[in-house]
Amino acid sequence: MTEGSLPRLELWCELQCPDCRTALDDVRALRERYGDALPIVLRHFPLEKHKHAYAAAEAAEEAFVQGRGWPFVEAVLARVTELERRGPELLVEVAGELGLDAEEVELALIDGRHTLAVDADQAEGKAIGVSGTPTYVVAGQRLDGGKSQQGLRERIVALLEG
Incomplete structure (x- = not known):
């Protein structure tokens, strides 16, 4: 690591997970504190219990x-309850609202062009012990979020600046 550079922060996330909404507060605060000096990477870890999580991960890849x-x-994540009811239809709608090419998002869900990326994230997550979301990896250390968000931001800062 060069002087002044920060390690990469990975957020293992699932877009149908209510606890991941809270994780975005941490991401926003860390972006405000470090700006572009902190590389933040979203990693997908869709859970089987959420039937639209995998499609949401694929749509997010297309959005990136x-x-x-x-x-x-x-x-x-702001509409996670609605995602449960509406599924892929909502993902395409959100893409259009954000000015994305919604047709391409819909096609990506049909043709599976991002399946390999989502599968690779999920496999790597399992390999490093991710079992739920949100989970953070910073400076080689895994920090489990979710219900235990209290103090997590401070632990991330300590690892980043350590």
């Missing part, structure tokens, strides 16, 4: 390809 990944993630 189109340059609006984080706004898409935030918008979907």
